[in-house]
Amino acid sequence: MGEEFWNDPKREKEGDVKITDLVSYVVQVREGLPWTFVEVHTDDGLTGLGECSDYRSTPMLVAGIEAAKPLVVGQDPSHIEEIWQRIFHQYSTMNGRGYISHIVSGIDIALWDIRGQALGVPVYQLLGGPVRPSVPLYTHIQDQWYEGVKIADAVQAARQTVADGYGGIKTDPFKWQRARQGPYRGADMVERLSPKAIAEAIEWMDAVREAVGPDYELMVDAHGRFDVASAIAAGRALEHVKLIWYEEPVPPESFQALRQVRENTDIPLCIGERHFTRWDYIPIFEQRLVDYVMPDVAWCGGISELRRIAAMAEPYYIRFSPHDALGPVSIMAGFHVCMTAPNLYRQECLHTWFEDFKKIVTPMFDYHDGAIWPSDRPGLGIALNHDALKQYQLDPWDLKARRFR
Ligand SMILES: [Mg+2]
Structure with a gap:
């Protein structure tokens, strides 16, 4: 295909269908956890649904979707890759990552939804078809930093x-090491784990291990909070728990720090939710920094990028396991990729949120026996319930409404 194709002014007018609008919805069904959805509207009446929720940056996402309209409105919605490339490269001054890859993700997911609807097939059929009958899940119990939570609560929840x-x-067994007031939770400085904090974490994990038995699959999330010495000390102390992985032991910026943890512990590692696009994953794979990767479909660049990162992991014989702690659209977007990727471990979920998902999407996806099951519904297979949505919509600029739990 020569230059004349790209330079033909008529090219963007040739397709029958055009994108007419991007619409964002901010919804808060669970206190302190706003979800940001994106609808892509077309002039043939099809509407695609995406999600790019991020708990700390909701107003930025809404503004970013608005800002992306000139790049997207008027385009053919079947040109998913071209639109992906256009947004990513047009924002190269912002490195195309993080904030920008969230915006790309929300739009990309909605475009795959439209494509599936237009062709009358589920998205997983467009990605090569299923390699498994359903997508196995892993889920969460309380983290030890939850307010007022006790080991007995974790044991009961695990059982x-x-x-x-x-x-x-x-689970995250590490208590916050910096006292803070108010509802905000999240690391605001790199933390040091005291020997007492590590001992408490081990007590938590030993109790959970005892509750679930020696063969049950457990993971520990450190949420990228610790300095190298703390991360190594905690990793060594956790070795006997026989985890599937120890997640984000150090903050995401330094692969050298991660390598130090890698070289000084005997425990499988996983990172990914704070890394975006295929380019961020090149050193992770080439330097064998981890044993599992967990890109988030709503942050890394959407269905297109999650599929690519999974495929990149495959020749390294590394399993991928999408991070998913967002809303119902995100988990369905990840599900369709997981149906088709041979090197899946499990898809993350918070199963206790599924009842809340039912309040705003229709129909709810099928889940039972610890897995999500496919349907024949075209596209993602779910849509927003607009009548119910009004009840939960949130003004993204309302500071009080955006207080975190
Ligand atoms: Mg995590």
């Missing part, structure tokens, strides 16, 4: 989760 049929559990 219940096993009984409910989920095959894996992740």
Whole structure:
């Protein structure tokens, strides 16, 4: 295809269908956890649904979707890759990552939804078809930093989760090391773990291990909070728990720090939710920094990019396991990729949120026996319930409404 194709002014007018609008919705069904959805509207009446939720930056996302309109409105919605490339490269001064890859993700997911609807097939059929009958999940119990939570609560939740049929559990056993007031939670400086904090974390994990038995699959999330010495000390102390992985032991900026943890512990590692696009993953794979990767479909660049990162992991014989702690559209977008990727471990979920998902999407996806099951519905297979949505819509600029739990 020569230059004349790209330079033909008529090219963008040739397609039958055009994108007419991008619409964002901010919804808060769970206190302190706003979800940001994107609808892509077309002039043939089809509407695609995407998600790019991020708990700390909702107003930025809404503004970013608005800002992307000149790059997207008027385009053919079947040109998914071209639109992906256009947004990513037009924002190269912002490195195309993080904030920008969130925007790309929301739009990309909605475009795949439209494509599936236009062709009358589920998205996973467009990605090569299924390689498994369903997508196995892992889920969460409380983290030890939850307010007022006790080890007995974690033990009870772990037993219940096993009984409910989920095959894996992740938890953060590390209490916050910096006292803070108010509802805000999240690291605001790199933390040091005291020997006492590590001992408390081990007590938590030993109790959970005892509750679920020696063969059950457990993961620990450190949420990228610790300095190297703390991360190594905690990793060594956790070795006997026989985890599937120890997640984000150090902050995401330094691969050298991660390598130090890698070389000084004997525990499988996982990173990915704070890395975006295929380019961020090149050193992770080439330097064998981790054993699992967990890109987030709503942050890394959408369905297109999640599929590519999974495919990049495959020749390194590394499993991928999408991060998912957002809303119902995100988990469905990840699900369609997981149906088709041979090197899947499990898809993350918070199964206790599924009842909330039912309040705003229709129909709810099918889940049972610790897995999400495919349907024949075209596209993602879910849509926003606009009547119900009004009840939960949030003004993204309302500071009070955006207080975090
Ligand atoms: Mg995590």
